[in-house]
Amino acid sequence: MSLSYLLRRILLVFLIIWSAATLNFFIPKLTPRNPLREKLLEQASRSGYIPPGFNEMVKSYEKKFGLDQPVWKQYLTYMNDMAHFNLGYSISNFPKTVPELIGQAIWWTIGLLTATTLISFFLGTLLGALMAWSRSSFIFRQVVPSLLVLGAVPPFIVGLLLIYLVAFKWQLLPLGGAYDTTNLPTWDFSFFLDILKHSILPALAFILTTAGGWAIGMRGMMVTVQGEDYMTFAEAKGLKNWRLFYRYAVRNALLPQITGLAISFSYIVGGSVLVESVFRYPGLGSLLATAIRQLDYFLIYGIVFILIVAIGIAMFIVDLIYPLLDPRIAYEGK
Amino acid sequence: MIKTPGRISGGQILLGDTDLTKLSEEEMRQVRASQISMVPQGAINSLNPVMRVRDQIIDSMLDHNLGLSKAEMIERANAALEAVELNLKVGRMYPHELSGGMKQRACIAISIAMSPQVIIADEPTSALDVVTQRQVMQTIGRLQERMGSAVILIGHDMGLMAQFVNRMAVMYAGSLAELGSVQDIFTHPLHPYTQMLIESLPVLGNRGVFKGIPGITPLLRDLPPGCVFNTRCPHVMDVCRHKTPVFKEYTPGHWAACHLHEK
Structure with missing residues (x-):
């Protein structure tokens, strides 16, 4: 790998982060809502009356959050803050800071979605490869493809179905949440089991609906690869079936799948908003949903910025790994 | 390797004393490349793009229970590369780094690595220019004399046939x-x-x-x-x-x- 290749990739990552962060700043600003006023009104209505000098109070908070500045100045401050990973305070959960809130939520999301993304990827890719492999058994070639129908169903629908059947009707697994609230979070084995039990349904909802996509992509690539001359020649070389399958067919068909995997990894950080909401899972997805509902600028900025950086880094890593997987790519940079 | 709807409708295929049509799929797999090998037609696309040339010579040996050590297999692969007049460096290269003629030579190296009795060359020169064509055919001819293999040359080019076959x-x-x-x-x-x-x-x-x-x-x-x-x-x-x-x-x-x- 040459240095110029590396430098170009790094530059590209920064360009992506900068432009996405800019969009991230302006889009929430397009609404005429004022989150501070809403928050203060909510508190005021709880006490039953609007205190005198309410508008001054809103103004002083606006000043505190820097929202009284002209937009271009806010943008510069925002960019400066983001560059220093200074994510500030949350409006809706004041005085908690954004890193605090994200820090609580992110591990739930990463734990749940990393595992499910990996399982879904391996399961789907393997099934897709076997579906297309001409020497697979009848089951893989005829029966399994019919399960792909699930891939067309949105994950939250499957989630609701699972909740209704497994958790509500048969009462086999908990309805939602990440752990039993009567159970104090202590780091022992029973707590771990509890977490596992709570994660089965959201994981299932996610895997059932995403594995099909991986399978279809892989099947398409496998069909193409099997028509290649090198597959015929490899067969004439008297190779064992598994070597033909893994080292020749799967190895070549896998390349586009890896790109997809990296991209879906970076979305993990954003959480699967709908699945997490359906299962009341305390991850980043739920947090983002709340942040958007309450127009908590700084929380939205924080979560989306982390998402952007994660995508940027994931793409960068794929760019670095790709030449190792496909020797033809490395030469582009030379 | 016959794909449906193709089938062997009858007759015998004799190699020495064995009738190949009677062999099981696994026995036939053992025969491929070790006793009967093939030089493919479209050499440009006949090599696995993600494997080094030498590994593609070796993996065929790995699957044929030759009882060779890794070092011996590498030696045989190198010998095969030398036999087709390719530099040993080519063995460490990927197919996309080779020219058309070199790829065809690499394919020939794969097919002769286990000194098969029969080499089926299916229009081995159809994708090459005339100069390379001649060189590749000369290589095949020389190898045939050295190994004593029979070459079945398939093709439309009557001129090439007249020069090469008996x-x-x-x-x-x-x-x-x-x-x-x-x-x-x-x-x-x-x-x-x-x-x-x-x-x-x-x-x-x-x-x-x-x-x-x-x-x-x-x-x-x-x-x-x-x-x-x-x-x-x-x-x-x-x-x-x-x-x-x-x-x-x-x-x-x-x-x-x-x-x-x-x-």
Whole structure:
């Protein structure tokens, strides 16, 4: 790998982060809502009356959050803050800071979605490869493809179905949440089991609906690869079936799948908003949903910025790994 | 390796004393590359793009229980590369780094690595320019002499055939039309199809119109009754349209299937 290749990739990552962060700043600003006023009104209505000098109070908070500045100045401050990973305070959960809130939520999301993304990827890719492999058994070639129908169903629908059947009707697994609230979070084995039990349904909802996509992509690539001359020649070389399958067919068909995997990894950080909401899972997805509902600028900025950086880094890593997987790519940079 | 709807409808394929049609799929796999190997037609796409050339020579040996150590296999692979006049450095390269001629040589190296008794070369030079074509054919010829293997050369190029082969068989629409020594076939072609193939060769210095064979080959699932060539044959007779000619020996070692020569 040459240095110029590396430098170009790094530059590209920064360009992506900068432009996405800019969009991230302006889009929430397009609404005429004022989150501070809403928050203060909510508190005021709880006490039953609007205190005198309410508008001054809103103004002083606006000043505190820097929202009284002209937009271009806010943008510069925002960019400066983001560059220093200074994510500030949350409006809706004041005085908690954004890193605090994200820090609580992110591990739930990463734990749940990393595992499910990996399982879904391996399961789907393997099934897709076997579906297309001409020497697979009848089951893989005829029966399994019919399960792909699930891939067309949105994950939250499957989630609701699972909740209704497994958790509500048969009462086999908990309805939602990440752990039993009567159970104090202590780091022992029973707590771990509890977490596992709570994660089965959201994981299932996610895997059932995403594995099909991986399978279809892989099947398409496998069909193409099997028509290649090198597959015929490899067969004439008297190779064992598994070597033909893994080292020749799967190895070549896998390349586009890896790109997809990296991209879906970076979305993990954003959480699967709908699945997490359906299962009341305390991850980043739920947090983002709340942040958007309450127009908590700084929380939205924080979560989306982390998402952007994660995508940027994931793409960068794929760019670095790709030449190792496909020797033809490395030469582009030379 | 025959894909459906293709099948072996009958007959024998003898290699030494074994009938290959009787072997199981696993036994046949063992025979491939170690006893019968193939030089593919489209060498450009016949190598796995994500494996180094030498690994592609070795993996075929790995799957044939040769009882060789890793080092011995590397040695054999290097010997195969040398035999096809490729630099040993090529072994560590990926297919996309090679030229067309080098890829074809790499393919030949793969197919000769285990010194097979029979090498089936399916138009090995069709994707190459004439100069490379000649070099590749010379390499195959030299290897054949050294290893004592039989080479089955498949192709349309009658000029190439005349130079390279001893005995040739002419096939049309899936059946044998003529079989004989290359001298016999070129001096006294018996079957009209063979005659027309030879006539279609361009002659140097003759800037006329090329002679082709009018018509197209019939679909294999819808062959005409009688002789399969009757729709395009200039000497077609009534008998050709309903009776399939018998493939028989007319002069010693020279066989044909044509009603013209049946008395």
